[in-house]
Amino acid sequence: MSTGPAVPLEPGDELDLLLRPLTAADHPAVLALNAASVAVLSPLDEARLTEIAARCTAAFVVEDAAGAVVAFCLALPEGTDYDGDHHRWFAERYDRFLYLDRIVVAAGARRRGVGSLLYDACEAIAAAHGRMLCEVDVEPPNPTSLAFHAARGYVEVGRRTGPTGKAVALLAKELQDG
Secondary structure, three states, rough: OOOOOOOOOOOOOOOOOEEEEHHHHHHHHHHHHHHHHOOOOOOHHHHHHHHHHHHHHEEEEEEEOOOEEEEEEEEOOOOOOOOOOHHHHOOOOOOEEEEEEEEEOOOHHHOHHHHHHHHHHHHHHHHHHEEEEEEEEEEEEEEHHHHHHHHHOOOOEEEEEOOOOEEEEEEEEEEOOO
């Protein structure tokens, strides 16, 4: 299995996808994917990735047919000592949840079901927690992500603006176990 950066796909290429748990061997590919999307995510280095992944209930990668990691996600439950601001905001309001800290899909793999595959896996785990929570940029706007989440049943439960002026919509999806 390759753990290198994702290989760009040409439009029309079919994806043969494998969803699997994140391992330490995936860290270089995950860090490269995160770096490619750092404009909409917080930076991530090896130490921080290791720290977050150790607290996750759901940490997955998606490989394409060639074994390249084309996506990843990290999701943390309530009650963890994770220091993320949005996780803390949700923890002040909800007793039980799974919080999707970050999800990244390589540019060449977008709009091909990769994000849905990751969300399906996380929501299956989140059902035992009663809800899945996340945030989506609204300033700068991210209408594609907002539409994706709305179609999956997420509703806005708040908004926050950080010191840089970046604003996010805080989203929740209520789930039932079983």
